[in-house]
Amino acid sequence: MRDLTLSDVDDIARGAAILGAGGGGDPHIGRLLAEAAIGRYGPVSLVDIAEVPEDAVVAPVSFMGAPTVGIEKLPSGQEATVALRAMERATGRPVTHLVPIEIGGVNSVIPLAAAAETGLPLVDGDAMGRAFPETHMVLPTLIGVSCTPMVIVDDKGNTTVLDTVTNQWAERIARAVCTEAGCTVFTVDTVLRGGQLADGLVPGTLSLAQRVGRAVRESSEPVASACAMLDGRRLFVGKVADVARHTSAGFVRGQAVIEGIDGDRGARMRLSFQNEHLVAERDGEVVASTPDLICVLDSETGEPVTTEGMRYGNRVAVLGVPCDRRWTTPEGLRLTGPRAFGYDHEYVSIISGGKR
Amino acid sequence: MRDLTLSDVDDIARGAAILGAGGGGDPHIGRLLAEAAIGRYGPVSLVDIAEVPEDAVVAPVSFMGAPTVGIEKLPSGQEATVALRAMERATGRPVTHLVPIEIGGVNSVIPLAAAAETGLPLVDGDAMGRAFPETHMVLPTLIGVSCTPMVIVDDKGNTTVLDTVTNQWAERIARAVCTEAGCTVFTVDTVLRGGQLADGLVPGTLSLAQRVGRAVRESSEPVASACAMLDGRRLFVGKVADVARHTSAGFVRGQAVIEGIDGDRGARMRLSFQNEHLVAERDGEVVASTPDLICVLDSETGEPVTTEGMRYGNRVAVLGVPCDRRWTTPEGLRLTGPRAFGYDHEYVSIISGGKR
Structure with missing residues (x-):
């Protein structure tokens, strides 16, 4: 306590x-x-x-x-x-x-x-x-x-x-x-x-959130620190080029398109959300999906960017973070996998999906 | 009891x-x-x-x-x-x-x-x-x-x-x-x-309903018997020429047009409803409105015709029946008068509205 x-x-x-x-x-x-x-x-x-x-x-x-x-x-x-x-x-x-x-x-x-x-x-x-x-x-x-x-x-x-x-x-x-x-x-x-x-x-x-929040505040490389602490994977760095968002039936739904910079120059990431980010596609290929966490941070400061706060021109880093393992069981995926949100593809695990 | x-x-x-x-x-x-x-x-x-x-x-x-x-x-x-x-x-x-x-x-x-x-x-x-x-x-x-x-x-x-x-x-x-x-x-x-x-x-x-129901079943002139028992006024007799009805937000709303027969030949009545009949217009003039009762009966048998049961070709009698007096106070009309349902006209009383 x-x-x-x-x-x-x-x-x-x-x-x-x-x-x-x-x-x-x-x-x-x-x-x-x-x-x-x-x-x-x-x-x-x-x-x-x-x-x-x-x-x-x-x-x-x-x-x-x-x-x-x-x-x-x-x-x-x-x-x-x-x-x-x-x-x-x-x-x-x-x-x-x-x-x-x-x-x-x-x-x-x-x-x-x-x-x-x-x-x-x-x-x-x-x-x-x-x-x-x-x-x-x-x-x-x-x-x-x-x-x-x-x-x-x-x-x-x-x-x-x-x-x-x-x-x-x-x-x-x-x-x-x-x-x-x-x-x-x-x-x-x-x-x-x-x-x-x-x-x-x-x-x-709550303690994990506090440690991540402190690391972002104190670190000279806030995005890298947060990523390491969450055992995550850096999926993309880019500039928000388009956000389409509408509020219906008590949800905010939409999509954001991010154009790559630095190592991701020339590539494009599309994020689909329903209050939370649910699917990340890189040049049309799904690289992360619910129930794994798709986290969007300001690429310089590491500050979180919410789905309703994302704006044209924001420079952001997109992290993929493994979810709690109970969500990746068949019952867990039935409740929170991509198909539970109407997407027509299977869950793509951040852990098995590729290199860190 | x-x-x-x-x-x-x-x-x-x-x-x-x-x-x-x-x-x-x-x-x-x-x-x-x-x-x-x-x-x-x-x-x-x-x-x-x-x-x-x-x-x-x-x-x-x-x-x-x-x-x-x-x-x-x-x-x-x-x-x-x-x-x-x-x-x-x-x-x-x-x-x-x-x-x-x-x-x-x-x-x-x-x-x-x-x-x-x-x-x-x-x-x-x-x-x-x-x-x-x-x-x-x-x-x-x-x-x-x-x-x-x-x-x-x-x-x-x-x-x-x-x-x-x-x-x-x-x-x-x-x-x-x-x-x-x-x-x-x-x-x-x-x-x-x-x-x-x-x-x-x-x-x-409930006892009133039972008396009216019995009168309609037993009388040789069921519409006239019901009308007398309810202290009502016969507003129109005709044939249903058109019913427009849609179900939205948990209500059935719509309008019915009745073409006059017998004494009402050549005239037209339009009924507007939201689950219940709310306004009756005869040739464009409001002759009855909520909170008074606009009751539609089969013109031969006196059987009730509900807003969802009304069909093209039904021969109907439309009765106007005075509501409970508490509904005609200013507070009562604010709650259930025509304006409470979005109509842009005042309450037209069945009692003061014309001859029986």
């Missing part, structure tokens, strides 16, 4: 945004909220999975919706408390710990804000080891844990509690509610018991 | 479909469900508002969605029990009585089926005195009663519980859930205490 204080937030937000594969929302907003909450309520206790009792009630808290909207519509700050109370009414059990549902942008730092506000300890880990765009795309789905009861709170104060027959139905109904409520809502779902954390979470990802 | 038995269902369904102003769903389906439930579980106790104790918990039960879909997707029969249990968990209070939320087609007989299944008494009345297409368009909204908690159950077994800041938000979020779940769901909302029934319900509408 260790305390997270104001000075930890910046590195966690930066590293998590890198691990978020372009998704998870603007880390700047999460950072502001977390800093404000820690400033007001004091530090947050960060605990390892091994420290959590078997019968603990661990609640993932997050924002759902299109990041393009999230950057314009700030949360009210009351959502976490309202949502956790509704969850406690729905389950009849007090929540004992919070945890991020994913590592990525706003959704890695929102739990810090919620933990500061509620005084609950925060578990060092998350349910994806990256960010994915849909509710059911979490490791708990692979071990048969229900995403419901799921609580959805909007900025008007409307509360919705779902109890669905499958985790895919939780995604479908929650997305409809999210879209109607203005494309960004606060959610609590996929509550885990302490004994389920080893199978349901990727351990230590 | 009196018992409703198998032999009562048919007249109630017919009369309610007439009072439903074209909406409320196909009465045939509700009739089948109610007859099956009463056949299995025995008669239903129908109680007057005056017989309900002050502290009773009275739950309106209904189907929500587009009637065009409702006729193709039958309920599973488990929805009422699942939904009432969820409502009891949400409020912490056992439901003591059921009541129709509206008078119209399936939604007047579904509460009979639910009452038979659960053994709960059914209150003789409803929250509209007709059918309206949207959740918040109920008399309880006029007296400040919340439509939430609202429970929504679909045919897959997914349950959604809403707690919203306004009744309009209950409609918006419920409609989004309904649409995602396939355009027809079972709902429990706008729970009333016994002491609120006098202001929140139109009394005696």
